[in-house]
Amino acid sequence: MRKIQYDRFGDEQVLEVREQPTPTIGKNQLLIRVKAASINPLDWKLYRGEMKLLSGSAFPKAVGIDFSGVVAQTGPGVTRFQVGDAVFGLLDTFKGGALADYVVATEGDIAPKPSTISFEQAAALPVTGLAALQILDQLAAVQAGYEVLLNGATGGVGMLALQIAKRRGASVTAVAGPAGATLTSWGADTVLDYTKQDLTRLSQRFDTIIDLSDKLSFAAAKKLLKPRATFVSTLPSPWSLAASFLHNLFSAQKHRILILKPTAQGLADLAALAQDQLQIPVEKVYNLASVRQAYRETSRGEVRGKTVITLD
Ligand SMILES: NC(=O)c1ccc[n+]([C@@H]2O[C@H](COP(=O)([O-])OP(=O)(O)OC[C@H]3O[C@@H](n4cnc5c(N)ncnc54)[C@H](OP(=O)(O)O)[C@@H]3O)[C@@H](O)[C@H]2O)c1
Structure with missing residues (x-):
C-alpha cells in the first residue's frame, strides 16, 4: 500500500510516497481502507521538527491524523462495526499515518460516517470539530447571550467553532484576513480584518476570546475580557500550561489551553451536528501524488477552511 513518510525534519519536500506492507490487525483492532x-497545522509543525520534544526524533515518521474510509477487516473483540461500514476518525496525534491506503484503528478511534456527508467532508471533521466542541463546551462553557471573539475564524477550527457558537446562542465577532469578508454568511455577527483592525483598540469587552491564530497572547487579550471571562489558546507548552495554572488560581479571568482529547462520543456528537446541517468547509481536494503541493x-x-487528500 502507499503511505506518506519522511526520514528527516524539513519543509514539505521531505514528504515521500512509499510502498509499505498493508498492516495486520490484532484483537480489538480494525483495518480501514482510507x-x-x-x-x-499540527502535521507541518511535526514534520518541520517544531515539536521534537513530543514526537521524538526516530524515523521514518508518518503524516496525517484524521481520516474517513471503509472497514476492510475486523479483529477479534470488535463488536460495533462490520466489514463495509463507512467510518471516520483520528489516529494518535503525534504518530499520525492517515495519509496511507490503510490504517489500523480501534473502535474508540472511529464513529459511523453520516450518510449525508461525503468521505472528503468526513475526513475534514475529526481534529477541527473535536477542537471546536472542546473549546466551546468544556474550556469556555459558552452559553446563550455570551459575546465571543473568534480570532482566526477562516481556519478549519474557526469555521466550525463559529457555527457551533451560534447554535449555542452566542454573539460572535469573527477575526480573519481579507478572506474573512464572507463569514457573515456563515453566521458571524461582526467580521474584523486583522490587516486593518488593531484588536487591542476595540472598546467591546468579551465573555470568551478564542485565539486560533497563535498570534494573540493572553497578556494582549486580557484588556478585551470582561471581569469573569475566559481566554482560550491552542498552543500547549510546559511553560504556558504552568503559567496558566498559576494565573487561574488567583484570577476570575481564566486562561485555558486546548489539549485535544479524542473520544468516540465526541465523534458521535460531530456526526450528529453534521446530520443537522453543520457546514464542513472543505476548500481544496488533492490526490496523494500532489501531497507536497497540498501542504505547501x-x-x-x-x-480558507480545510484541505483534503483523497486516496482513491
Ligand atoms: N492543542 C490542540 O490540541 C490543538 C488541536 C487542534 C488545533 N490546534 C491548533 O489550533 C490552531 C487553529 O487550527 P486550524 O486548523 O483552524 O488552523 P488554520 O486552518 O491554519 O487557521 C488559522 C487561522 O488563523 C488566522 N490568522 C492568521 N494570522 C492571524 C492574525 N495575525 N490574526 C488573526 N487571525 C490570524 C487565519 O486567517 P487568514 O487565513 O485569513 O490569515 C486562519 O483563519 C492551530 O494552531 C492548530 O495547531 C491545536
Missing part, C-alpha cells in the same frame, strides 16, 4: 484524509499551499495560509 478514502480521504485531511491536513492540520495550506501551510502558507492560501486555503
